[in-house]
Amino acid sequence: MVRERGGILHSCVGCGLAQVPWLANVPAETLQELAAICRRKSFRAGETVAREGEAPDRICCVVKGILRMQKTLGDGRQHIVGLLFEGDIFGSMDGGSLAVSIEAASDAEVCAFQREPFKTLVLRSPALGQGVLVNLRSELERARDWMAILAIPKVRGRLAGFLLALCSRFGGVSAVKSFGHGTFEVKIPISRADQANLLGARPESISRAYHALADDGKIAILRPDLIEIRNIEALAAEADEGEMDARDR
Amino acid sequence: MVRERGGILHSCVGCGLAQVPWLANVPAETLQELAAICRRKSFRAGETVAREGEAPDRICCVVKGILRMQKTLGDGRQHIVGLLFEGDIFGSMDGGSLAVSIEAASDAEVCAFQREPFKTLVLRSPALGQGVLVNLRSELERARDWMAILAIPKVRGRLAGFLLALCSRFGGVSAVKSFGHGTFEVKIPISRADQANLLGARPESISRAYHALADDGKIAILRPDLIEIRNIEALAAEADEGEMDARDR
C-alpha cells in the first residue's frame, strides 16, 4: 500500500501494485520506488495501446480493464492470441519489438514504467526480477491453456473451455461470483465477435453454442455478456468429450 | 561425441551447447562450466521424459530429437500443447512442478543440469540468465503462434500454418532444406496422430488435408513424413484465407 508522505514522489499512488500477485514478494520499499517511476495511462475501449513491431520504451502493468493481444496476418486482418487482465505486464525489457499489438478490449488503465529506471530497479531487487519471471511463466501457462482449448474440435466444447478458463485461471481478476454448489456468474469481458476471433469460429457459431449450452441447462444467459454457470461439471465434461484422442500409453 | 580427455571434467563435451541460439552470448568459460555439470540422457520414441505435476530437480536442454509437451485432461487423455526442438530448455528453476508432461516424439537426447549448480551458474553469469529469459520469451512467442494457427477454422489452413511454422520458426532446427524459388523439403517430426492432436482434428482429416494441398500442387508428399513445399506463398494464402475475420476497425 502506497502511503502519502510529504515530499515523496508518489506519482501513481493507489495503483494497487501491492495487490498484484507476482509482486507479492517484493518489499514495500521497492514498491514505493516502483510507484515513483510509474505513470498512469487510460484507454477507451477499442483504442490501440501498442502496435506490433514497435519497440515500446515502457514496461506496463494493467491496472484496470482488459486488453487483447493480437497478431496481424498477411492481409491486415488481426487475430486475438490472448487477453491481458489486471496485474498482467507487457512491454519490452530489452528494447526488442513487440510480437503482438495490444488494444483495449474495454476501457482500461495501465501503469507505465520507463524502461531504464525499471531495469535499474530490477537489478537492485531480485524479488522484482523474480516477479517478472513468474509473470512470464504464468503467461506461457495461459497460452498453453488456450492452445488446449482451441484444439477442441467442436465450438460448443471450445466455448465451455473458454468459460471454465474465465472461472479458474482468470477467476481472481475477471468478475466471477460463486453461488456455491457449482453455480457461478461470469462477466464475459469481450464481445461475441472477439470471442469468435479468439476461439476460431464465427460469431454466429458462438451464439448458437451459447444457446445450445443454455438449452442443455448447463448455463443461463442472463445478458449476452453475463453468463450463469449452472453446472460446472457438465461444462467440464463438454470441454473434455470433444477431446476423444487416445494418447494414453 | 563425448571425447575422453585426461583429468578435465568434461562430462558432456560436444553437447553442442555453443550452437544453441540463446547461449550465443554466454562466454566460453561459462559454457565449459555448464558442460561440467551436465549429464546426457537418452530417450526412445514414446518414452516419458517428465510427468505433469512432478517437480523435476534438473533443468534440461534438448540436444537431439523432438519432445512433445502435453496436458492431461480430466479423463486421462492427453493433448499436445507444444513441441521442444534442439536447444529448447525445460524443467523447473524454482522447484515448482511442471504444468505439462513431456514425452519423446522421436528418439531424443537431452542435457540435464542439476538445479542448484545451474542456479549458481546463472547467478554468476548474467548472460546465462539472460539467455534463459530469451528462451522463455521465445517459447511464449511460439505458443502464441500455435494459437493463431489453431484458430484457423479449416483443417487445410491449420495444416498449411503448421508447415509454415516448421519452415520459419523451427526452420533452423527441424530438417528443412531449401531449393530456392519457394520450394522446400520439410521433415515432419511427428506422426499423423500427433499432428491431428496438435492441430485439433482427426488423423483422417489431416490425411485428407495433405492430399488436398497436394492435389492443388501446393505441396508434394514425398513420404508421409517428408513434404515438399512447392509454392510457399500459396500455402501462406491458404493459412490466411481461412481467417476471414475483419478486426480492422
Added chain:
DNA sequence: CGGCAAATTGAAGTATTTCAACGTCGGTGG
C-alpha cells in the same frame, strides 16, 4: 424517435467427424 452496432435466428452449402475397411511397412517368429 431514428439509427447503429451487436446479437440472434433461419436455411442452404460446405467441411469435418465418425465408423469401417483397406493398403503398406517393419518386425517377429515359425
Added chain:
DNA sequence: CCACCGACGTTGAAATACTTCAATTTGCCG
C-alpha cells in the same frame, strides 16, 4: 525365407457440425 501381426496412413460413405449469406431482433446512444 516367408507368413503373420500391429502400427500407421489412407480411402469411402453417411451423419453431423460449421460456415455463409440474409434477415430479424435487441439494446443503446444521439
